[in-house]
Amino acid sequence: MFDTLILILDSTVRLSTPLLLAALAGLYSERSGVFDIGLEGKMLGAAFAAGAAAAVTGSAWLGLAAGILLSVALALVHGFACITHRGNQIVSGVAINFLAMGLTALLGQAWFSQGGRTPPVSGDARFANLVWPFAESLRDVPVLGGLYSELLSGHNILVYAAFLAVPFSWWVLFRTRFGLRLRAVGENPAAVDTAGISVAWLRYRAVICTGILCGLAGSYLAIAQSAGFISNMTAGKGFIALAALIFAKWKPVPVMFACLLFGFLDAVAIRLQGQQVPGIGEVPVQAIQALPYILTVILLAGFIGKAVPPRAGGVAYVKERG
Amino acid sequence: MTAGQLPRWADYILMPAINVAAAFIVSGLVVLLIGENPIEAVKVLVWGSLGWNEGIGFTLFYATNFIFTGLAVAIAFHAGLFNIGGEGQAYLGGLGVALACLALDRYVPWWVTLPFAVAGAAAFGAAWAFIPAVLQAKRGSHVVITTIMFNFIAASLMVYLLVNVMSKPGSMQPETRTFEDGGRLPLLQDVLPFTDFGSAPVNFSFLLALAACLFVWVLVWRTRLGYEIRTFGANQTAAVYAGISPVRITVVTMLISGGLAGMMAINEIMGSQHRLLIEFVSGYGFVGIAVALMGRAHPVGIVFAAILFGMLYQGGAELAFEMPAITRDMIVVIQGLVILFAGALEHMFRPALLRVFGVLSAPAGTPA
Numbered sequence: 001m002f003d004t005l006i007l008i009l010d011s012t013v014r015l016s017t018p019l020l021l022a023a024l025a026g027l028y029s030e031r032s033g034v035f036d037i038g039l040e041g042k043m044l045g046a047a048f049a050a051g052a053a054a055a056v057t058g059s060a061w062l063g064l065a066a067g068i069l070l071s072v073a074l075a076l077v078h079g080f081a082c083i084t085h086r087g088n089q090i091v092s093g094v095a096i097n098f099l100a101m102g103l104t105a106l107l108g109q110a111w112f113s114q115g116g117r118t119p120p121v122s123g124d125a126r127f128a129n130l131v132w133p134f135a136e137s138l139r140d141v142p143v144l145g146g147l148y149s150e151l152l153s154g155h156n157i158l159v160y161a162a163f164l165a166v167p168f169s170w171w172v173l174f175r176t177r178f179g180l181r182l183r184a185v186g187e188n189p190a191a192v193d194t195a196g197i198s199v200a201w202l203r204y205r206a207v208i209c210t211g212i213l214c215g216l217a218g219s220y221l222a223i224a225q226s227a228g229f230i231s232n233m234t235a236g237k238g239f240i241a242l243a244a245l246i247f248a249k250w251k252p253v254p255v256m257f258a259c260l261l262f263g264f265l266d267a268v269a270i271r272l273q274g275q276q277v278p279g280i281g282e283v284p285v286q287a288i289q290a291l292p293y294i295l296t297v298i299l300l301a302g303f304i305g306k307a308v309p310p311r312a313g314g315v316a317y318v319k320e321r322g
Numbered sequence: 323m324t325a326g327q328l329p330r331w332a333d334y335i336l337m338p339a340i341n342v343a344a345a346f347i348v349s350g351l352v353v354l355l356i357g358e359n360p361i362e363a364v365k366v367l368v369w370g371s372l373g374w375n376e377g378i379g380f381t382l383f384y385a386t387n388f389i390f391t392g393l394a395v396a397i398a399f400h401a402g403l404f405n406i407g408g409e410g411q412a413y414l415g416g417l418g419v420a421l422a423c424l425a426l427d428r429y430v431p432w433w434v435t436l437p438f439a440v441a442g443a444a445a446f447g448a449a450w451a452f453i454p455a456v457l458q459a460k461r462g463s464h465v466v467i468t469t470i471m472f473n474f475i476a477a478s479l480m481v482y483l484l485v486n487v488m489s490k491p492g493s494m495q496p497e498t499r500t501f502e503d504g505g506r507l508p509l510l511q512d513v514l515p516f517t518d519f520g521s522a523p524v525n526f527s528f529l530l531a532l533a534a535c536l537f538v539w540v541l542v543w544r545t546r547l548g549y550e551i552r553t554f555g556a557n558q559t560a561a562v563y564a565g566i567s568p569v570r571i572t573v574v575t576m577l578i579s580g581g582l583a584g585m586m587a588i589n590e591i592m593g594s595q596h597r598l599l600i601e602f603v604s605g606y607g608f609v610g611i612a613v614a615l616m617g618r619a620h621p622v623g624i625v626f627a628a629i630l631f632g633m634l635y636q637g638g639a640e641l642a643f644e645m646p647a648i649t650r651d652m653i654v655v656i657q658g659l660v661i662l663f664a665g666a667l668e669h670m671f672r673p674a675l676l677r678v679f680g681v682l683s684a685p686a687g688t689p690a
Contacts, residue, residue, distance in 0.1 A: 037470065081666035090404050090466050092666035094611055095658050102654030103352070110356040110647045239470055246467060284486065290478035293471040297453070300463035309464070 006146045008267050013155065014225060016263030017162045018043070018217045018234075022241035023248070023255045024162075024169050025213030029075075031173065031250060032206030033186035033312040034082055037093035038074070039214055040238025041100035046071040046218025048104035051118035051229030052111065054125040054222070063125065063223045068215030074100065075211030076204075083203045086316030097238075105231045116231030118222070127156040127224035158220040163256070165213065170252040182206055186310035189317040199317045217241075243296040250310065262292040328672070328679060338618060338664060340671050345659035352655055356647050363641060363648060370640025371633035377640070379522025382510070385625075385632030386524065386589045389531040391610025392628055393538050394583035396619035400542055401575040402555035407454060407469025408583040409607030410476030411447040415584025417480065418442030419591045420488070420498055420598035427505030435504050439592050440530070440585065447584015448577040450476060455576030459569040465576070473607075484600055497599035507593040525593035534582060535621035541578070551575055583607060605654075612657050615665040631657070 022039045029036040046067035054063025074096050081087040081095075108116040132153035139149040173179035181202055185192045189199045221237075222229045244262055248254035269288040277283050328337070350360035371381045391408045398405035405411075422438040454468035484496040507526040511517045542548040554561040554571045562568060590602050609631055616630070617623030638653040663670075 037466070077662070081662065085667055085670050087666035087668065088404075089666075090406070091611070091615065091661060094406065094608070095662035095666055098608070098654055098658030098661060100658075102651045102656075102658055105651035106352070106356070106649055106655060109649050109651070116649075116651075236474060239474065242467070243471060284482050286478035286482040290475045293474045297457070297463075297468055297471050297475075300461070300468055301457050302461045302463070 002143070003146065004271075006150050008264070008271055010150050011267040011270070012260060012264040013151065013159060014263075015266045016259045017159045018220050018225070018237055019241045019244055019259040019262055020162045020256060021158075021165065021213050021217035021220065022238055023244045023259055024165050024252065025210040025217065026242055026245045027169060027173070027250060027252060027255060028182070028206045028209035028213070030245065030313055031186045031310055032182045032203045033189060033310055033315065033317070034079070034203055034207055035089040035093070035309075035314045036078065036207075036210060037090060037239075037242060038078055038096035038100075039210075039241055040234055040236065041093075041097035042071045042074045042211060042214035043218040043221070043238050044097075044104055044232065044234045045074050045100040046215040047222035047233055048100075048108060048118070048218075048229045050215075050219035051121070051222035052108070054121045055112075055119040055228065058121075058123075058125045060121075060125055060127050060223050063121075064127075064216070064219045067219035067222070068212055071215035071218060072208055072211030075207045075214070079204050079207040082316060083200050083207070086318065089314055089316075101232060104229070108229065108231060118229040120228045121223055122227060125223065126227055127158055127220075129154050129156050130160075156220075156224045158216060158224045161216065162220070165216075166252055166256045173252065178205070183310075185317075186312055189312050193317070193319060199319075203317075214238075240292050243292050246309075247292075247296050247299055249308070265289075265291050328675060332675065332679065334618065337668070337672065337675065338616065338623075340675070341664040341668055342616060342660060344671075345656065345663040348659050348663075349652070349656045352652070353648060358645050358647055363645060366641050366644045367633065367637030369637075370644075371637035374520075375518050376520030376522045377636055379510070379519025379524040380636040380639075381629065381632040382519070382528055383522055383524040383589070383594070383632070384635040385628040386528045386531045386593075387586050387606040388609050388613045388628035388631045389624060390534060390586040390589070391583055391607050392613030392617060392624040393534055393610075393621065394579045394581075394586075394607075395610045395614035396617065396621075396624060397538055397542065397551070397582065398575055398579040399614060399619045400548075400555050401551045401571055402558065403458070403572065403575060403579075404466050405451065405469055405576060405579045405583075406466050406611070407451060407472050407580070407607075408586075408610045409603055409605070410469070410473035411450045411580040411583035412586040412603045412607045413476045413480050414450040415443040415447035416587035416591050416598055416602060417483070418444070418446030418584060419587045423501045423505030423592055424498060427502040430504050432504055432507055436507070436526075436588075436592075439505075439588055443584040443587050444581035445584075447587075448581040450584075451576045451580025452573070455573045455580075458576075459572035465572075477601075481600060484598065488598065495599075498597050501592070501596045505592060506596050507588070523594040525589065527589035527593045530585070530588065532625070534585065535625055538582075539621045547574070583610070609657060612660045612664070615668075616660055 022043055026036050026039050049070035050063040050067030053066030054060055078092050078096055081092040082089045105116045108118060112118055135149040135153035138145045181197055185199055185202045193199050221233055240262055244258035245255060248258040265288055269285050272283050273285050353360040353363050371377050394408050395405055419439045419442055422442040423435060426435045426438060450472060454465050454472055457463040457468055458465040488498050489496055490499040510524045510528055511519050513526055550566045550571055554566055586606060591598055595602060613624055613627040613631055617627035634653050634656055638650050641648050642650050
C-alpha cells in the first residue's frame with residue numbers, strides 16, 4: 001500500500017512538472033495583462049524544436065536552447081499581435097495553437113519522415129535522471145528511504161528546475177521592482193504609463209518570460225520525459241496548466257499545489273485504468289480525467305472562493321493622445 | 323470620408339482580402355521551406371477541390387460543417403462573446419442526432435426523423451453552451467475559459483458514453499450501431515436534379531446550412547432580438563441603459579450559438595457516418611473561428627469562407643496524395659495563419675492602407 005502510494009506520488013511529480021512550468025509561464029503573461037491561451041501551442045512548438053535539435057546535434061542542452069528559442073519566438077508573435085497591434089488576445093492565442101500544431105506535424109514529417117515523430121534520442125541527447133547520493137543504499141530504510149530514493153532522488157534536472165521556479169517566480173513577482181511593475185501593468189497600465197514606464201516594453205518582457213518557461217515545459221516533454229517528439233504530444237496539457245493557473249488565482253505557490261493536484265489526478269487515472277476499486281467497482285477513468293476542468297469551472301463559478309483575474313487582462317493598452 | 327476612415331468597400335472587402343492574402347503568402351513560404359513549389363501546390367489544391375464533380379462534392383460537404391460552426395462563432399461575436407466551445411457543443415450535438423436516429427430510424431422515413439434530429443442537435447449543443455453562458459452572465463466567469471473547459475469535459479463524457487453505454491453489444495469499437503435508412507439523409511445529388519457529385523458525401527444538410535445562414539441574417543439584422551444582440555456587442559453600458567438585459571442577451575446568444583454548432587453533427591452523423599463515433603468533430607468546431615473571422619461574421623462572408631476552407635480540406639487531401647511532403651497538417655497551418663492575419667493582426671495593414679487612400683483622395687496640387 002505504501003509502495004503504491006510512493007509510486008503514485010512519484011509519477012505525480014513527473015506529470016506535474018510540465019503543467020507547473022507552463023502554468024508559471026502563463027503567470028508572467030497574465031499578471032502583466034496579456035491573456036495567453038497559447039500556452040499549449042508554445043509548449044508543443046518547444047517540444048518539437050527540442051526533439052529535432054537534440055536528435056540532430058546529439059546534445060540535450062542544445063535541444064533545450066532550441067525549444068526555448070522557438071517558444072520565445074511564438075511568444076513574440078503573440079506580443080506583436082496583442083501589444084503592438086492591439087489585436088484580440090484570445091484570437092491570437094488560438095492562432096498560435098493552430099500554427100504550432102500544424103507546423104510541428106508538417107515539418108516533422110517533411111524533415112524526418114517518421115510519421116511526424118523526431119528520431120528517438122538517448123544518452124547525451126536526453127536529460128538523464130539524477131540519482132542523489134546514497135539513494136540506492138538508503139532505499140531499504142522504512143518510509144524515509146522510499147521517500148528519499150523514489151520521490152526526491154531520480155528525477156531529471158528540469159523537474160528540479162520546475163519546482164525551484166516556484167519560489168523564484170514568487171521572488172521575482174513580489175520582491176523585485178520588475179515584478180511590482182509587471183503586476184501594476186496588469187492592474188492599471190495607465191498608472192504605470194503616467195510614472196514614465198513603457199507599458200509595451202514591460203509587457204513584452206513578460207511574454208518573453210512566458211516563452212522561456214513554456215520552452216522548458218515543451219523540452220521536458222520531448223527530451224526528458226520521453227525520448228523524442230511525437231505529433232501533438234502536449235495533448236491539452238497547456239489547457240490544464242491554464243486551468244491550474246486560474247485555479248490558483250494567479251499566485252505562484254498555489255499554482256504549484258494546483259499543478260500537483262492535477263498531476264496527481266492524472267497519475268491516479270492512469271493507475272486506475274480498468275481496475276476494480278473495492279466498494280465502488282470500476283471507476284470511470286474519464287471522470288477523473290475531466291476532474292481538473294470540472295473543478296476549474298466550479299471555481300470560476302465562484303463556489304470555492306473567487307478567482308479574480310488581473311484587472312487589465314485581455315485589454316490592449318491605448319496611450320491617451322492629448 | 324473623414325480622416326482615419328476607409329471607404330466601406332475597402333473596410334469590408336479590401337482589408338479582409340489583404341489579410342487573407344498575407345496568410346496565404348506566408349503559407350506559400352512554408353511550402354517553400356519544405357522544398358516544394360507553392361504554385362504547383364495551389365494548382366493541385368484548386369484542381370483537387372473544384373476540378374471534378376466528386377471534388378466539388380467533398381468541398382461542399384466540408385463547407386457544410388464550416389458554415390454551421392462559423393455561424394455559431396459569428397453570432398456570439400455580434401454579442402461581443404467569444405464562443406470557443408463549438409467543438410464540444412458539436413460533439414454533444416452528435417449525441418442529440420444519434421438519439422433521434424437510433425429511436426426512429428427503423429420505423430419512419432428520413433424526413434420524419436430529420437426534425438427530431440435537428441431539434442436534438444440544437445438542444446444538446448445549446449445545453450452544452452448553457453452553463454458557460456449562465457456563468458458568464460451571472461457570475462462573471464470568462465466564457466472563453468469555461469467553454470475551453472467544457473470542450474474537454476465533453477470529450478471525456480462522450481468517450482465514457484460511447485465506450486460504456488452506447489456502443490453496440492459485443493463490439494469493442496467506441497461507436498453506436500449503424501443507422502437504418504430512416505436515420506440517413508439523402509445525398510444532395512438525389513435531391514437536386516441535374517447534379518452529380520460522384521461518391522462524395524455532400525447531402526441534404528447543405529441546404530439546411532444555407533437555411534441556417536438565412537436564419538442568422540434575418541435574426542441579426544431584421545429582428546428586435548438581433549438589434550439587442552448587436553447593441554449589447556457594440557456597447558454593453560449603452561445596452562443596459564437602453565433597457566436590454568445583459569443576462570438575457572448573453573444566455574440567449576450563447577444558446578443560439580451552441581445550437582448552431584450542434585447542428586454541424588447532422589451533416590457528419592446523419593448525413594455521412596450514419597453512426598455516432600468517437601472524435602467525429604475533429605477540429606471542425608475550431609475551424610469555425612477562422613471561418614467567422616474571415617467572413618467578418620456575416621452569413622454571406624461565412625458561406626464564402628466555408629467554401630474556401632472546404633476547398634482547403636478537400637484539396638489538401640489531394641495535395642497530400644500528389645506531394646507527399648505536404649501532409650494534411652498544412653491545412654492546420656493555413657488555418658492558424660488565417661486566424662492570425664484576419665483576426666489578431668486585422669489592423670496591421672490599416673495605417674498603410676489609410677495612407678494610400680489619403681494620397682489618392684487628396685486633391686491634385688495640394689501636398690498629401
